Amino acid sequence: MVKGRIISGQFGSIMVRQKSGAELELGELLVAEAAGSKILMQVIDLVYGSQLSQQSLELISGLKLEENADLEFMDAELRNYNLAVLKNLVTIKGNSAMMPKSLPEFFSEVRQVEKDDIKFLTKPKNPLFVGKLRSGSKTLDVDIFIRGDEVFSHHILIPATTGKGKSNLTSCILWDCIDKDYCANLVLDPHDEYFGRTGIGLKDHPMKEKVVYYTPKSPPPGARSLRVNIKSLRPGHFNGVANFSDAQRQGIAAYFRRFRENWVEAILLEKEVGVDFQEATLAVLKRRLMELLDIDVFDGKLVCNDIFTGSGAETTVEDVCNELEKANTVIIDTSSFSGAVEILVGSLVSTEIFRRYRSYKMKGSIREKPVVSIILEEAPRVLGREVLEQGQNIFATIAREGRKFKIGLMAITQLPSLIPREILANMNTKIILGIEMAPERQSIIESASQDLSADNRTIASLDIGEAIISSNFVKFATPIKIPLFEELVKEYQNTHNAEKYSTNYSGVKLK
């Protein structure tokens, strides 16, 4: 269907007159035919056009308003129309697409995109389904896949204003990953929303055995209670979690050197460390650790009130890492934790998996391992400029170096501008949902893999579930419509009915 005709403009800003009744939208995909190729373009702005002078228009509108004159334009559709500004996305030749380097033919027609035009959007190796291709507000029946292993290890940023569908998108991505062997996901879930304890969630996946759920609050059958032995804690885990003074840091180091894995217990029980520290330093250190870990000291014994314990749970961190190595999805419910404890738990697991993968890399066995993606909600809490100015943490290390070791971050935030530019630039895939605040949009546009300088308005106009993928691994900044998670689950369950088998209960004396 013809939508308009190219009338003027320049590269990246092509002016099209809209055909009457065609209704162009911001973000709409259009195609212009050229000799031996097609040029895929996208609407980035819409303006009015008229053959009448501004003065005439003002006069006519005055007559209509003030005198209620029954005036009509002669050949109205010829005289008054809409103009659309288009940017070139790709040049399509056969089944391949390349960066556009030329303009479409002057005065050529533009038509709406058809399925046949985008045959170059093929399913890659290790595909990750993110949604369907979107043209403006219309969803096309074209599934958009990105290469999961590459995308995960090169980090993903999901910026959006509240209510634009961040959680829905994350749920959809996690759902798609569950039955894949190339990736594992570690989800630090501050709202306890992904497992679906009370509603639809990842627990409803036909391969739910690949979803491991840790929670400190009465775990449902099959879930694991989240407890961590204090012996698992190392001084480095507190980086980015608590700001210790230099003296306190030295105290921690001295205790760790002397007591190794029992260092926390030694501080809390005020054991002799053999190095002179001011009493106040150690007292503050003890008080801060007690507060952070929610541990009391009573009668010379530790009384653990929260997830950190002195007895049992010795393998929690290892268990989580083992599950990740098996390409499983591990969800840690951190909804009842303070921000610091949540980050501490995340830091513990992330440090261990990073250590393991670094060692696999050295041994040459990393190829056999799945890529691990760590999902971080409210990412500026650990990747924010202010946080990083106070010292590095494991998440910043992963953001910088994780790619080499097949570990990536999936950072979710409303405020991408708080994340330093060099970290944003390292996030090679950005799935941009609607962002209303201009500074936030600007930080994303400046660090995107494709040139989004003309897309400011498009990003602001993204509705719930609409997104743009900007990535090193897509041919162009791809507009997508993310499915509603509940519908995705239903559809998946209908098409992937898990093979039902009856248990024979051998060994159970049945009546």
Added chain:
Amino acid sequence: MKFAHLADCHIGAWRDPRLRDINAKAFEAAVDTCIWENVDFVLISGDLFNTSIPAIDGLKVAVSRLKQLKQHNIPVYMVAGSHDFSPSGRTMLDVLEEAELIANVVKGSVVDNRLKLDFTVDKKTGAKITGMLGKKGMLEKAYYESIDAKPLEAEPGFKIFMFHTALTELKPKGLEKMDSSPVSMLPRGFDYYAGGHVHIIKEESLPGYKNIVYPGPLFPNSFRELEELKCGGFYIYDNGSMTYRPLQIVNVFSIAIDCSQKTPEQVEAELRKETEKKEFVNTIVTIRLEGTLKSGKISEINLKDIFTELYEKSAFFVMHSTSGLATKEFEEIKVSRQSVEDVEDALIREHIGQSRLGIGETDEIGLVKELIRALNIEKQEGEKSADYEARIKKDAVATLNLKEDFS
């Protein structure tokens, strides 16, 4: 209410008859203690035997002691473990239950694809006992998933849940890779969770789960367990208080030597130093050698003489582990070949000439390959182990062109 909680008796375990005998003695001692303590009943949380069809000797010990408990009106409740369970149902536990020496508490019915477990009520105390068997490779997980927990949790009274499964939250360091299930798979609100399968001694309470207890084995089941546990034991629950009862049948003396940068002579000297001026009456001695020798071969450490000396000092049993010991003469070789044959060939060529056989290199390679082939032949279906062993030995002897009486 007073009851004993045993698990992982593994009667019939250990290849050596002396250790097998000690293992059986541990079971006898446990039963004696139960009778002496006048417990109301005994729980065995799986792996009474080491195999589903145990040898006659072990069976005799078990039957005679279970009979003794019955005579003292002490019922035995148990669940099958991963060792004594048989998918075909050919397990000695069924025979023991037929003879009313034990009661298997894993019973119930399947209603709407859910497993409804029934309680076995102890007549004397009114304790309500149920549980789940253990299977190899955590295959019982599917059973747990289908348990209808609500009626079990709603049941009033003193309730015991027996299980033979590793619990994720209770696994100790070192067993990270062991298959396990989360505690949440168990029904909540029981008064005692009698565990088995993991050879650790542990009692723990978690929210909703009171008294989760692993008593560990009755007797250590491996070299490492001998080193770490020294002895086995079981728990006695007496009106809310729990006591671990160790069973010290023999002593265990463990020697671990880091052989790094040492010669075989130095290792030998260190071993002698560890054992000098000591007597080893009724003692199992374990010797663990680890690290990479500075020079020489592992076979140059004269363990035979040290063993003799220890036996002369009345040691009950001496055993050693050199699995963590390496020698520079046999460094790890990295080969990037495609087939097994290629890898074998590369390894043989790398090591050829280290043993003086007095034959040419080509013949030596041929001999090693032939020997690998001879030792690689698998046991035939229906072939008895003794016949298989004899056949392998005969082939190997023939390959090496040795005299027949060598075997």
